Amino acid sequence: MAKLYTYFRSSASYRVRIALALKGLDYESVFVHLPSGQQQAADYLATNPQGLTPSFETDDGEALTQSLAILEYLDETHPEPPLLPADPLGRARVRAMAQVVACEMHPLNNLRVLKYLKGPLGQDQAAVDGWYGHWVAAGFAALEAMVTKFGGADGYCYGDAVSLADLCLAPQMWNARRFECDLAPYPRLVEIDGRLQTLAAFAAAAPENQPDFT
């Protein structure tokens, strides 16, 4: 059976959990406790040389890393429901929105980066919170403009079907709330996220519904 190496609060793991639930795929969860450093254990590094979550092990025992690459793999091997539109232009729009989160927001605000700010750079919690909020605001402002242009009126980030962009949005919104970022400037994102939260796959994947939630 396929295995997902996951941590409840890891937003990249959260993205993959949503996809697995949407596509109705069975898998075994292997919990990697990031705060205690389990991702740096030698056996985990052999699977994922970056020491990050998630990793996904296919039914054939192939270990995959990087959440967006895993999501595209799941979409190519289990096409229903699709995570990307059929046309190249639509796919480019959806991928760009997903990458605003995955390439510009999340990398700046994940655990190892916040630790570096506090440790080697000697920043206090207020400065770290300011950093976090700064990159959330920069990313969400751009994403709000994009979903206003491309989103469905009563739908999701791109038109009326859930896509890769929504799988990235929901975990990033969860993170932003955890850090008490002001979401008032992003009414469309809040609205879309609210709609996503009503879907069973998003609820199943939510951090608070994971067995390793603490």
Added chain:
Amino acid sequence: MAKLYTYFRSSASYRVRIALALKGLDYESVFVHLPSGQQQAADYLATNPQGLTPSFETDDGEALTQSLAILEYLDETHPEPPLLPADPLGRARVRAMAQVVACEMHPLNNLRVLKYLKGPLGQDQAAVDGWYGHWVAAGFAALEAMVTKFGGADGYCYGDAVSLADLCLAPQMWNARRFECDLAPYPRLVEIDGRLQTLAAFAAAAPENQPDFT
């Protein structure tokens, strides 16, 4: 004609320049001078709400953002030579390597982040250089392990064909050299990069060969 909004030193622009050259596509370059803040001009923000380079405007006038999304679009609309293997597992491997650079290394070390470290966080040049080197080392160590596993003996990041992973590697190596990072721990990456530099498309896309190079 298609347009690329580019800056010679922007490594995300550099990736797209390589793809356009590999696929032999004609386009017009529009130079966006990042150090003087041209990416924050209102007309540019209308095209690219993140105020980042590159943007790519298709022949039909559709503006695309995010370099990896643009690269996949170019590959879907102009399949030869392919930037991804044909099989889902190979595609997942290549995308994961590309994302080590595009989602973990480059976002931490681009211009706006280094400016934030110096400005709001008041870090000196030595601390900024330390930060830069830290994330380059973390990313390249993982990438070295990945290309050792998946790269071709006399080939590239994944097997013997140039892929999306190589299009991300070469600009990141250029950046690392600019910041005088020690590349001795990554002999396979250095070797692959050396091979890439002999290809006409990589030479045509190199920062020093751009009209806006200064």
